[in-house]
Amino acid sequence: MIITLLTDFGTSDYFVAAMKGVILGINPNVQIIDISHHIPPHDIKAAAFNLLVVYKDFPEGTIHVAIVDPGVGSSRRPLLVVTSKYFFIGPDNGLFSYICEREVSCHIYHLKNQEYFRPPLSSTFHGRDIFAPVAGALSKSINPDNLGELINDYVKLGQLALTQLDDKTLKGFVLHVDHFGNCITNITREDLTEMDIHRGVKLVVNQYEIKSFRKFYTEESTEKLFALWGSAGFLEISALCNSAANLLSIKPGQELIVEKL
Amino acid sequence: MIITLLTDFGTSDYFVAAMKGVILGINPNVQIIDISHHIPPHDIKAAAFNLLVVYKDFPEGTIHVAIVDPGVGSSRRPLLVVTSKYFFIGPDNGLFSYICEREVSCHIYHLKNQEYFRPPLSSTFHGRDIFAPVAGALSKSINPDNLGELINDYVKLGQLALTQLDDKTLKGFVLHVDHFGNCITNITREDLTEMDIHRGVKLVVNQYEIKSFRKFYTEESTEKLFALWGSAGFLEISALCNSAANLLSIKPGQELIVEKL
Amino acid sequence: MIITLLTDFGTSDYFVAAMKGVILGINPNVQIIDISHHIPPHDIKAAAFNLLVVYKDFPEGTIHVAIVDPGVGSSRRPLLVVTSKYFFIGPDNGLFSYICEREVSCHIYHLKNQEYFRPPLSSTFHGRDIFAPVAGALSKSINPDNLGELINDYVKLGQLALTQLDDKTLKGFVLHVDHFGNCITNITREDLTEMDIHRGVKLVVNQYEIKSFRKFYTEESTEKLFALWGSAGFLEISALCNSAANLLSIKPGQELIVEKL
Numbered sequence: 183m184i185i186t187l188l189t190d191f192g193t194s195d196y197f198v199a200a201m202k203g204v205i206l207g208i209n210p211n212v213q214i215i216d217i218s219h220h221i222p223p224h225d226i227k228a229a230a231f232n233l234l235v236v237y238k239d240f241p242e243g244t245i246h247v248a249i250v251d252p253g254v255g256s257s258r259r260p261l262l263v264v265t266s267k268y269f270f271i272g273p274d275n276g277l278f279s280y281i282c283e284r285e286v287s288c289h290i291y292h293l294k295n296q297e298y299f300r301p302p303l304s305s306t307f308h309g310r311d312i313f314a315p316v317a318g319a320l321s322k323s324i325n326p327d328n329l330g331e332l333i334n335d336y337v338k339l340g341q342l343a344l345t346q347l348d349d350k351t352l353k354g355f356v357l358h359v360d361h362f363g364n365c366i367t368n369i370t371r372e373d374l375t376e377m378d379i380h381r382g383v384k385l386v387v388n389q390y391e392i393k394s395f396r397k398f399y400t401e402e403s404t405e406k407l408f409a410l411w412g413s414a415g416f417l418e419i420s421a422l423c424n425s426a427a428n429l430l431s432i433k434p435g436q437e438l439i440v441e442k443l
Numbered sequence: 444m445i446i447t448l449l450t451d452f453g454t455s456d457y458f459v460a461a462m463k464g465v466i467l468g469i470n471p472n473v474q475i476i477d478i479s480h481h482i483p484p485h486d487i488k489a490a491a492f493n494l495l496v497v498y499k500d501f502p503e504g505t506i507h508v509a510i511v512d513p514g515v516g517s518s519r520r521p522l523l524v525v526t527s528k529y530f531f532i533g534p535d536n537g538l539f540s541y542i543c544e545r546e547v548s549c550h551i552y553h554l555k556n557q558e559y560f561r562p563p564l565s566s567t568f569h570g571r572d573i574f575a576p577v578a579g580a581l582s583k584s585i586n587p588d589n590l591g592e593l594i595n596d597y598v599k600l601g602q603l604a605l606t607q608l609d610d611k612t613l614k615g616f617v618l619h620v621d622h623f624g625n626c627i628t629n630i631t632r633e634d635l636t637e638m639d640i641h642r643g644v645k646l647v648v649n650q651y652e653i654k655s656f657r658k659f660y661t662e663e664s665t666e667k668l669f670a671l672w673g674s675a676g677f678l679e680i681s682a683l684c685n686s687a688a689n690l691l692s693i694k695p696g697q698e699l700i701v702e703k704l
Numbered sequence: 705m706i707i708t709l710l711t712d713f714g715t716s717d718y719f720v721a722a723m724k725g726v727i728l729g730i731n732p733n734v735q736i737i738d739i740s741h742h743i744p745p746h747d748i749k750a751a752a753f754n755l756l757v758v759y760k761d762f763p764e765g766t767i768h769v770a771i772v773d774p775g776v777g778s779s780r781r782p783l784l785v786v787t788s789k790y791f792f793i794g795p796d797n798g799l800f801s802y803i804c805e806r807e808v809s810c811h812i813y814h815l816k817n818q819e820y821f822r823p824p825l826s827s828t829f830h831g832r833d834i835f836a837p838v839a840g841a842l843s844k845s846i847n848p849d850n851l852g853e854l855i856n857d858y859v860k861l862g863q864l865a866l867t868q869l870d871d872k873t874l875k876g877f878v879l880h881v882d883h884f885g886n887c888i889t890n891i892t893r894e895d896l897t898e899m900d901i902h903r904g905v906k907l908v909v910n911q912y913e914i915k916s917f918r919k920f921y922t923e924e925s926t927e928k929l930f931a932l933w934g935s936a937g938f939l940e941i942s943a944l945c946n947s948a949a950n951l952l953s954i955k956p957g958q959e960l961i962v963e964k965l
Binding site: 453454455456457458460461463464465467468471475484515516517565566567568571572 | 706708715735737738739740741742743754755757758761762763766882883884919920921932933934935936
Binding site: 192193194195196197199200202203204206207210214254255256304305306307310311 | 454
């Protein structure tokens with residue numbers, strides 16, 4: 183059984199280890215895998231993106247725990263999301279929004295059963311006191327119905343899908359800027375086929391036009407800025423040996439237009 | 444069986460991996476958990492604090508290896524500390540001082556039996572050559588008496604407990620400044636009851652007075668600086684979206700006065 | 705079974721976790737150990753050094769996966785290197801050059817069998833799509849002959865051994881600068897015996913002369929700069945509480961002369 187952790191806790195303090203200790207105290211046979219603990223503090227969208235693009239690489243039954251939780255201690259709800267193959271645990275603030283939008287089936291539970299929390303419940307560290315012990319319990323096949331109650335609503339981030347403006351034009355946005363400065367858009371291969379690219383496509387972002395498409399980063403070309411299919415399945419805007427985000431002054435959320443020629 | 448690692452080695456070099464390789468070569472069935480490798484270089488007190496607040500979150504029998512070791516290669520002694528539930532391995536420089544002060548029973552061994560060291564013994568990397576292989580041996584249930592000899596003394600940091608000045612006044616200090624700038628004091632719930640706080644308490648630190656107590660960080664309040672019970676069980680001085688340590692010019696070790704009104 | 709990972713991916717993004725998920729999906733019983741993910745981007749020599757000095761600390765049969773791969777997506781070959789005790793997986797760009805130079809027996813395979821790759825094969829992330837799944841397969845005892853075909857050539861970095869200039873003089877170089885600024889040379893105990901050091905040795909580097917040898921860092925001495933045997937088995941040039949690399953303006957690759965007096 184595998185539990186993954188994705189947080190903005192950093193790795194200087196004891197926070198992540200406390201969660202691991204609590205989990206292993208409940209189930210010593212679990213494997214704990216770090217996705218990242220270096221999400222920018224409070225950046226829910228960055229965490230949501232990273233989780234979206236990696237969760238399916240783990241085996242069926244994996245429990246993904248994601249904690250970027252500026253509202254810890256307030257009334258925001260702790261959640262368990264159950265899809266056909268995975269479990270997700272974390273606060274109700276949009277972290278699982280992209281995943282729920284894409285999954286056919288999502289059962290969402292409000293974690294209420296304090297029996298599975300670590301006492302005494304602090305108001306500053308629900309990672310250790312709620313999310314870790316619930317993940318530990320779940321890894322021992324506790325039924326989700328015992329952990330909380332089914333709910334129908336959850337906090338949503340903006341939608342992931344492109345907007346069709348007309349036959350030839352789509353509106354999208356920059357989902358994420360990675361630490362190389364690559365700008366990962368929300369454009370997928372379903373939005374833009376190989377045939378479309380073969381016929382010609384223009385991306386317009388921040389008044390720049392990008393018409394060059396590459397297969398890999400170091401492909402020979404004279405174009406400084408180009409698009410390529412990133413490993414996460416989204417179209418990325420990149421610059422060779424440079425930060426496309428800096429060159430184009432792009433931040434996450436930046437709107438862009440796709441014109442099929 | 445779980446072995447945790449807490450060091451100031453950073454994660455850029457091979458140091459931590461060498462320790463893990465050595466441990467797994469001795470006992471492939473052990474789970475190795477990183478507490479942190481980003482303790483500020485040579486900062487024994489920061490390591491002692493992080494270990495103190497997390498060690499009990501691990502299952503009974505866990506072996507905690509802590510290495511912040513500016514004196515490596517000199518005559519400082521390598522130690523094994525055995526408490527009722529845990530093992531601690533590392534150099535004799537105060538790393539386990541807070542824990543021994545709080546635990547009822549501490550047996551302290553000077554690790555002397557070179558049979559359990561990794562040859563050739565270097566004079567610069569006892570993490571790999573002494574502490575890792577001894578932890579590996581211990582995880583295979585080697586008796587501590589075979590690893591070294593019982594001693595009665597060990598290097599102590601300043602005491603963790605508050606000093607009672609009079610009926611209404613206590614003297615404490617700042618134990619740790621975390622990377623958000625929260626100042627974690629040595630004040631516990633036994634020093635300051637809910638009743639005390641209800642009646643009113645004033646903290647005086649660096650000529651500032653703090654009278655506001657919160658339950659969680661984002662609680663609505665007009666006070667910029669406030670105290671709250673941190674997740675480690677100590678009272679913290681915090682500032683919303685700001686570094687309390689910077690605002691108050693506080694460094695670890697800073698004295699503070701608690702006045703019960 | 706143990707698989708280690710050494711990359712320049714950093715730990716902010718999902719890249720490392722994707723590799724782990726893929727491996728665990730193939731073989732849930734494997735232990736995955738991080739060597740480092742903070743190799744400077746594209747610094748093949750730094751990765752080659754770190755791997756060289758740590759690989760033997762792991763148990764026989766360990767699979768070492770190393771990915772610093774600026775040429776990903778181009779025609780550079782994916783390799784499997786099999787030595788008498790270990791497996792190495794990564795791109796053909798010199799990463800395993802130092803190891804092959806030192807090992808008596810190295811069988812090198814060009815990984816060609818796409819059956820063991822993760823579909824669809826991206827052109828930007830072979831860590832997830834080639835190296836991780838091949839490591840997973842190998843951990844389940846797939847025969848290397850099924851993974852690719854034996855080859856005789858591979859990309860080599862400059863040789864690791866010293867050059868003998870005359871009876872008393874050797875020419876070497878700085879192999880690596882660690883994050884404390886210690887300059888790790890390619891001089892080993894076979895090049896420079898205790899007897900040589902006892903008789904007197906002078907290191908000349910960047911017009912500086914170093915004649916002081918220490919056993920450990922904090923040994924008392926008046927010399928600011930000194931040499932000592934580092935934990936990796938190479939002679940290091942160090943400065944107490946200072947960066948020798950900065951003091952001497954040394955970068956990796958810097959030539960040095962060893963004069964036996």
